[in-house]
Amino acid sequence: MKVFVSQLTLSHFRSHKLARLVLDGRPVALFGPNGAGKTNLLEAVSLLSPGRGLRRAGAEEIIRRPEAIGWKLTATLTAPAADHDVTITAEPGQPRVVQIDGKAATQNALARLLSLVWLVPSQDRLWTEGAEGRRRFLDRLTLSFAPDHADAVLTYEKAMRDRNRLLKDQIRDAHWYQALEAQMATAAETIVSNRTTALARVTAAQWGAETAFPAADLTLEEVEPLQTAADFAAAFATSRPRDLAAGRTLVGPHRTDLAAIYQAKGVPARQCSTGEQKALLISLILSNARALKADTGTAPLVLLDEVAAHLDANRRAALFDEICALEAQAWMTGTGPELFAELGHRAHHIEITDTDGTSQITETAP
Amino acid sequence: MSDDTREIEALIDMMARLPGLGPRSARRAVLHLIKKRGQLMRPLAQTMANVAETARECLNCGNIGNGDVCGICTSEKRGNGQLCVVEDVADLWAMERGQAFAGRYHVLGGTLSALDAIGPDELRIPKLRDRVAAEGITEVILALNATVDGQTTAHYIASELEHAGVTVTSLAQGVPIGGELDYLDDGTISAALRARKSL
Ligand SMILES: Nc1ncnc2c1ncn2[C@@H]1O[C@H](COP(=O)(O)OP(=O)(O)O)[C@@H](O)[C@H]1O
Ligand SMILES: [Mg+2]
Ligand SMILES: [Zn+2]
Numbered sequence: 001m002k003v004f005v006s007q008l009t010l011s012h013f014r015s016h017k018l019a020r021l022v023l024d025g026r027p028v029a030l031f032g033p034n035g036a037g038k039t040n041l042l043e044a045v046s047l048l049s050p051g052r053g054l055r056r057a058g059a060e061e062i063i064r065r066p067e068a069i070g071w072k073l074t075a076t077l078t079a080p081a082a083d084h085d086v087t088i089t090a091e092p093g094q095p096r097v098v099q100i101d102g103k104a105a106t107q108n109a110l111a112r113l114l115s116l117v118w119l120v121p122s123q124d125r126l127w128t129e130g131a132e133g134r135r136r137f138l139d140r141l142t143l144s145f146a147p148d149h150a151d152a153v154l155t156y157e158k159a160m161r162d163r164n165r166l167l168k169d170q171i172r173d174a175h176w177y178q179a180l181e182a183q184m185a186t187a188a189e190t191i192v193s194n195r196t197t198a199l200a201r202v203t204a205a206q207w208g209a210e211t212a213f214p215a216a217d218l219t220l221e222e223v224e225p226l227q228t229a230a231d232f233a234a235a236f237a238t239s240r241p242r243d244l245a246a247g248r249t250l251v252g253p254h255r256t257d258l259a260a261i262y263q264a265k266g267v268p269a270r271q272c273s274t275g276e277q278k279a280l281l282i283s284l285i286l287s288n289a290r291a292l293k294a295d296t297g298t299a300p301l302v303l304l305d306e307v308a309a310h311l312d313a314n315r316r317a318a319l320f321d322e323i324c325a326l327e328a329q330a331w332m333t334g335t336g337p338e339l340f341a342e343l344g345h346r347a348h349h350i351e352i353t354d355t356d357g358t359s360q361i362t363e364t365a366p
Numbered sequence: 367m368s369d370d371t372r373e374i375e376a377l378i379d380m381m382a383r384l385p386g387l388g389p390r391s392a393r394r395a396v397l398h399l400i401k402k403r404g405q406l407m408r409p410l411a412q413t414m415a416n417v418a419e420t421a422r423e424c425l426n427c428g429n430i431g432n433g434d435v436c437g438i439c440t441s442e443k444r445g446n447g448q449l450c451v452v453e454d455v456a457d458l459w460a461m462e463r464g465q466a467f468a469g470r471y472h473v474l475g476g477t478l479s480a481l482d483a484i485g486p487d488e489l490r491i492p493k494l495r496d497r498v499a500a501e502g503i504t505e506v507i508l509a510l511n512a513t514v515d516g517q518t519t520a521h522y523i524a525s526e527l528e529h530a531g532v533t534v535t536s537l538a539q540g541v542p543i544g545g546e547l548d549y550l551d552d553g554t555i556s557a558a559l560r561a562r563k564s565l
Contacts, residue, residue: 159514162514171480173486175526176480176485176518178521179518179521179522180518183521
């Protein structure tokens, strides 16, 4: 059982003027020189899940220059039950429009069609930089298990932005605060419960997995360990005077951090070597994928940008074997075809080159 | 643009600013009007001039009608103790089309939004408090959108009316999330009204 992109067409999407791929569900190895358009293609795939994709770019930024006429992405998702056609378009000055099987749909509806996990080079510093990046990583991981997570996070953030404005403006209308806090509290309960469940699933998937990548002990670090909506509502109300002084909301799931310990050594991730930190991230992504497969019978799409470059030949071969064992449609990029030689006929090998600012795509023999 | 088409172009530009019309449909509409000058264009222009003169907001509920107070507010029959709170006149009209509600309305004129600097005083919330007392209201039905701002407003009004001696209910959320009242069909509205729940 498998869910995968069987057809992908990009029109005027960044460096791609017109690109079309037909795929059979095997992993996809994309190779070509720097700047050829590999990450752009991965970004397009990442837009098949809710949010702004792996570059967190606005629709406007993606519009191909210099023409600037807007972009379009169509994908056929092949799944055991039924195929679905997804179309995403953006006109200049307009937000993205999503259609599923010809009908207008919300971005969040995409999460019900397929799950998608990714690793990009900017996450190499995930463990050493600020908590925001780790929280985003945690929420994407969580979203892959709980399609309602995106709604809860959006509701929470919207209500909190309003509350923060009240705090900044030193408004003291208790009913207004209560109205926002009630919604934040309901969303917070969902967020915390989804995150906890997701971490438990990923942790369980690490046990007994046959993998060349290191296991991690994962914990949520909360400002206050709250769970129910009633607890959160009380905490928001209590925190109001402090929050008024600070001009922002000081408690809640937006302050949570994700802590990881390299299990075999008992060392916190941020103190591990660069290579170990990368290996931990790959390990988490693979565990995420394994857990999803155990739950639903289907592995998620896995996007691994520039992943091959960081691994020695043995680790790379191990990664490929693990991906093939998962039967996941993994999309991987690297500069040269030799990085993917080990995959042989187990993958599509696709070369991307750049001609005068336009990406060209050719499938090659392994 | 030549002199002899300037006014027509100006008309197309104005039409294109209407909700639901773009430059292309505006051009088509104007062409159609000119062809039907006698049957459609002149009567339309006359009616628009009349409505521009007479349409006004009801001082009581915010509905749009001809007088200072609208027909729903003056009708004895509609004074059944129920008051339905909506965001916009379009929502009120949608409810009326559904013919599912026999009481009166209160149009807020928006939703609370700290980010957009819209507070209770920018909406008709103080007036709502007055009406609950003055019109012998027994039930306030909140028919607000399932957006964060809509629900913030619903919570807020429920708190404000907590000691006003009325039941506060809310339309059942059989309404799709983010779905706006104005877009719902009549059957959905009456079903949501029947299944309203106490806050
Ligand atoms: N909106 C855009 N319009 C046209 N070209 C773009 C746009 N955004 C990025 N590019 C081009 O895409 C190229 C980068 O592609 P990318 O996919 O990141 O390369 P790589 O193959 O190294 O991953 C750059 O040459 C950049 O100029
Ligand atoms: Mg790249
Ligand atoms: Zn009225």
